[in-house]
Amino acid sequence: MALTDADFDRWISLSEAADYQNLFFIGTFDPRITFYSQQVRALRLVHALGKRARITAGQAVAVVGGGAAGIAASMAAAVHGCEVKLYEQRTDILQLQSGSPRLLHPHIYEWPARGSLEADAVLPMFDWSEGEGAAVRNRLKTAFDQQRPTNLTVHKSCALESLTRENDEWRLTMVRDDGTPEEKLFSHVFLAMGFGEERIIGAAPSLNYWTDLGPASATAETNTKAYFVSGSGDGGLTDALAVLIGEFDHRRFTGAFLERVSKGKLAEAIEAAENGLALGADLLPALSEHVLPILSSRHAIDFVAGQLRTDRTLTLNAEPILARGRAARLNQVMLLALIEAAKTQAGRLSFSTGEVSDIKKDGDRFRVFGPHADGVPIDKLFDRVIVRHGPDKSARYAKIAQQFQVFRAHHSALLAAAPELTDSPRLAPETFDYFDALLTVRETAPVKKSARLVAAEHRRRSIRLSWDPAFQQLIQQGEDNLENVIASIEAMTDQRTIVLAAGPDKLGEHMEVLMRLRQASGGQLIIAATTDVYAQWSADKGVVSVPAGHLPHSGQDVPSADMLWDGLDTCLLRMLNAAVADAASGSCAGIGPIHSSIASNLSTTWQSWRSELAAHPKMRSDFLRLLFQVELAGKNRWDGASEHLAGLKSALVVMLATHEGEVLLPALCAPGNLFFGGNAVALGSGCEHINDRPIADYSDASQWDVDALILSRGEDGMFQASDLLTDAGEAPTSLTRACRVAPAVITKSLKWRKLLNGDIKIWRDAVNKEFDAWRARQQKQLGGDIVA
Incomplete structure (x- = not known):
């Protein structure tokens, strides 16, 4: 769901009291405080200020505090073109974590939500992955030192002394370690000062969260x-x-x-x-x-x-x-x-x-x-x-006690009215893209700028499939999703990449249908694997390798394999719809002209068939499977390849036209897909080969076990040499007997194509003659009543 002005206003309100405009407390009273969440709060606050035109290039901005929120807020304001001063009380930024052995994990405090065990923060600036606090801190400090623009200056060993409102600005006084004051006016002040020291009671030992790991010990106590x-x-x-x-x-x-x-x-x-x-x-x-x-x-x-x-x-x-x-x-x-x-x-x-x-x-x-x-x-x-x-927050903010108390009352009322605001924040994809675009604009090295643009385009066009360990299921991430892609896959005008960030053991049956969907896209859908799992997929030459990057989107359910197969079937139906529409207008690729008296009825028949197929999903699946591939013992669905479509379309048109002379109904009757004449079985198919042999080679009726064939690749007279098959004396019935007389055959041969270009009466007579001949063979050679 796209961000709105109401979202931006809410983010601003979480940090700003109405009485003190442009004074922002970042995460001071929020209940879910983590290293990652403070970065997110800072980024989305500045994003909101930018979108609401409350921060502009050239403004003087102060950020007090060089922790996770402070470095994010200062960089975010700097890429807007503001003149930013970052003040840190200690001798260096991120100093609290500088020697910490504690685990820093970006999302684990969101557990059991999807993505809560994902090790990567996925941020547009100062990104990081889980690790000990000291290691994470060192990577981020290096990144800050390397990426810091000239309009962002850092002032260390400076403590907040006072903050007063002066017209539309804030007068900020900081005091250096040597006692020297620095007094400046700023349009905006961001307070990212942390939360103070742990409250001490009596003789209780003083504990530092980051450096004191508490009572864990591998050594046994001498006494209990x-x-x-x-x-x-x-x-x-x-x-x-x-x-x-x-x-x-x-x-x-x-x-x-x-x-x-x-x-x-x-x-x-x-x-x-x-x-x-x-x-x-x-x-x-x-x-x-x-x-x-x-x-x-x-x-x-x-x-x-x-x-x-x-x-x-x-x-x-x-x-x-x-x-x-x-x-x-x-x-x-x-x-x-x-x-x-x-x-x-x-x-x-x-x-x-x-x-x-x-x-x-x-x-x-x-x-x-x-x-x-x-x-x-x-x-x-x-x-x-x-x-x-x-921590003792009041002591930390004692120098600005009035502003602190006003904001605390404001924030408490806000959370009481909207408890959902206490949830751990996740960076919105729009916020990621917003800052990524600003960073790209400011990039001066042509090669790096080009790389950033390529990476951004790749993110926009990618759908990442990965295994979520928190939910133990496959998830998808991206600006788009599989459902949308499949809904119009044959009409895609720009490329999409399915990025596999999991191995074959996690993808399972999804992979087979994704490969077919790739073919159905006409080259617009690319299947790629991240470098860390590519070796598991490299046997499939159609899978390319991409860097193991992440997307800033929340994980969503992946459609089941059955839903994807259904999407493939639906794609084929859309293509068949178009073929029927063309035929109804008087022409069909692979067949040629169709007489208007025949063409005018095709759409009506197809609409009736579609309704029947829609009401019976299994029937629809089998109908389309047999339309694509005749396998006497298998279930090989359409492979998505465009070279097969002409045969499928022309076969369907011939089937619909045959209905004008012999009423056909879609049915669950494998090895056929149509009923006619009560309980007789017909097979309509655009199949070209069976087991690598042309379909016309199968001239033995026992190989088909149906009463009628409507094919786009068969030949007239396929069964002239085999009018009778014996069933060893078993009484025949049309659906269950083990034998068949030679079936009626209508194909896309020259004979039938010419008939399709003639008047409907001539066409019906020809169809009736073919089916009457089948009935006569059944009556003459097998005995019993002719099927009506």
């Missing part, structure tokens, strides 16, 4: 240690897992956990559990009802139970333990599994509720004040306490 973790956000839940899971590694554990669950069913169960629950509501009862049975049946509980440590106990303080929207669904589901698994070890995991008012040291241990269990205050010494109550 008691742990206290407070918080139900991602930090608290991850720490709870790390306390009780042996040799915990978030990335490996998550991967192993996901291998054991039914992804698609789990997604549906989570959706059912969250349905109707407000943001912050207790999820545990609903998850226990909908999700826990799946985890149990898929052995996920057994897996977690097998990893439990026996040298630690945990008290988890949270209210509620699992709150809707407070943490990533994946972390919540894994904690649900931990809760259930811990029931196998009494005392391993307990819970408390209530605000932590103080934490005091008691020797080498800690005493926690405030929380209670079952109404009784906790009276226990803990070996380690971990408080994950989130």
